[in-house]
Amino acid sequence: MAAQIVVVGGSLGGLRAAEQLRVNGWSGALTVVGAEAHLPYNRPPLSKNVLVSPDISALTAAELVDYPGVALRRRAHVEDVSFVLDTQVASAALSDRSLRTVDGRELTYDGLVIATGLRPRRLPIAGFDRHRHALRTLDDAIALRGQLIPGSAVVVVGGGFIGCEVAASARRLGCRVTVIEPFAAPMLRPLGVGLARTLQTFHEEQGVTFRLGRSVSALVGRAPDPAMLGSVVLDDGTELEADVLVEAVGSNPNVEWLAGNGLDLSDGVLCDNMMRAEGRENVVAVGDVARFPNPRFDSTPRRVEHWCIPADTAHRAATTLIHGLSAAENGHGDPTPFAPLPSFWSDQFDVRIQGFGRTEHADRIEVLEGGFGPGWVSEGVAVGYFRQSTMTGVVIAGGTPAQRLRHKALLEQGVGESAASTR
Known part of the structure; x- marks a missing residue:
């Protein structure tokens, strides 16, 4: 039987893995198994355009998959890839190189790509x-969009990027919006105090209310219909009116189907720098389900939940998997250290926030350009994140695309300087 690669996961990571396998010379059978009924699509517009754009408010999911911005361009070289949709893999037997779906079908493979991504915590x-x-x-x-009615009370639990994007979209639709966040400012961990509080003030100026340092303790029904949500009770006893509750409280990796195979699944799938699942030649992982070391920063394996990571990891994983299946002499594929530069962006109201590198573990944060005073939206503010005197990340809020590209280039070249050192 001809060799076959199976990609489990039909989102961006699965599509990019299939593309890279073909680009890198895999001409054998290639199957992508996706849990959703839709072909792969772009997720970032979900919390923004899909919620607020009036020209797409009546479109169905099947129609939105092909809508500009939501649609992912599928390159010609994946036309012969088999997409098995609306199908979940229930379990895997890596020793036998076989998979079993929830409806009892068995799939065998020679090479396996794990691309099952994340699901929201509740x-x-x-x-x-x-x-x-x-x-x-x-x-x-689509389900959320149908309930964001002007004047409705929307409570968003979680003040991270997704929570703040949803809050901005709901406010633009005329909803009354409250964000509940356990930390002292929204987006505090990735951005730091200065920029986080500046963005909080910006949201408040648009009409968003924040309840900081608080969590949800109970949900209460509405009289006279107790089956309808009426309010959210906080841990300090405060009761907030709520017609709609949005839970943006993080995510969990979809790895349960891999249990019983001796893998470290404590936080996604532990991989080496080649994207092999704990060194296994025929199993690789891609996207935000993969936990791998990035020598650009240190040797600690981490998951990265940024939009660029599926494409970056798919390129590396494809070359590794093909090399392993071809039984090449050195058996290791590309020896170059895999050191991608993470990047993300978030559009909130009319402001773009774009970041590069790692920001969460900084021991010093400094403003590199601009400031947090009036005018920051148009002039832009660039914030550098340093660890042991090395700049590991930069975030630019507002400003122009040229500013964002310039600071990204400085970070990539390793020439980012502390603002204090230039005074």
């Missing part, structure tokens, strides 16, 4: 499912 409180939303899929966005 609050550990039961009830009111019709009024509660998480945002990960196209169907999630």
Whole structure:
């Protein structure tokens, strides 16, 4: 039987893996198994354009998959790839190189790509499912969009990027919006105090209310229909009116189907720098389910939940997997250290926030350009994140595309300087 590669996961990571396998010379059978009924699509617009754009408000999920911005361009060389959609893999037997789907089908493979991504975490409180939303899929966005009615009370739990993007979209639609965040400012961990509080003030100027340092303790029904969500109770006893509850409280890797195979699944799939699942030649992982070391920063394996990571890891994983299956003499593929530069962006109201590198573990944060005073939206503010005197990341809020590209280039070249050192 001819060799076959199976990609488990039909989102961006799965598509990019299939593309890179073909680009790098894999001409054998290639199957992508996706849990959703849709072909791969772009997720970032879900919390923004899909919620607020009036010209697409009536489109179905099947129509939105092909809408500009949401649609992912599928290159010609994946036309012969088999996409098995609306199908979940229930379990894997890596020693036998076989997979079993939830409906009992068995798939065999010679090479396996793990691309199952993440699913949203939910609050550990039961009830009111019709009024509660998480945002990960196209169907999630459509369900939420139908309840963002002008004047409705929307409570967003979680003040990270997704939570703040949803808050901005709901406010633009005329909803009354409150964000509940356990930390002292929204987006505090990735951005630091200065920029986080500046963005909080910006949101407040647009009408968003924040309840900081708080968590949800209970949900309460609405009289006279107790099945309808009426309010959210915080841990300090405060009760907030709520017609809609959006839960943006993080995510969990989809790895349960890999249990029992001796893999470290404590936080995604532990991989080496070649993207092999713990050194296994025939199994690789891509995207935000993969935990791998990045020598650009240090040797600690980490998952990265940024949009660029599926493409970067797919390129590396494809070359590794093909090399392993070809039984080449050195058996290791590309020996160059895999050191991608993570990048992300977030559009909130009319401001773009774009970051490069790693910001969460900085021991010093400095403003490199601009400032947090009036005019920062148009002039832009660039913030550098340093660890042991080395700049590991930069975030630019507002400003121009040229500013963002310039600071990215400085970070890539390793010439970013502390603002203090230039005075």
